[in-house]
Amino acid sequence: GDSVTQTEGLVTLTEGLPVMLNCTYQSTYSPFLFWYVQHLNEAPKLLLKSFTDNKRPEHQGFHATLHKSSSSFHLQKSSAQLSDSALYYCALSDGTGGYKVVFGSGTRLLVSP
Template identity: 95%
Template structure:
């Protein structure tokens, strides 16, 4: 079945350092990948989505590249800000026409001054 793996439960960074949150996936078909960000007591919000071509999605300074060869969709940002502290989920939708979405376990990003 489809699965999403986020290996880091917690990432603590000093403000200004680069961010990289890992996401790998398993899917029988070429899936669409997403990153969602969730702040405390709020609903998840879409941060990025993958494209079928080689475009690199970018939003609020975050970017991610879908690498089909390594089944990865890592989230990156060149310089962390205090306001980036949140829970980040990687998710996939299998490109089979079904309606199932699979979320990873989530990575909590804590940015400190």
């Protein structure tokens, strides 16, 4: 079945340093990949979504590139801000294999001054 793996449970870094959160997936078909962000006491909300034409999605300084060869969709940002501290989930939606949305276990990002 479909699955998403996020290897880091917690990432801590200093403001201004680059961010990279890992995401790999397994799917029989060609899924859509997503990043969702959840701030404290809020619901998860969409941050980024992969494009079918391989364009690189960007939002709020974050970007992610879908690499089908390595089944990865890592989240990156050139310079972390304090407000980026949150829980980040990678997810996939497989339109041909079952339609459900599967989430990874999440990575908590803590940015300190």
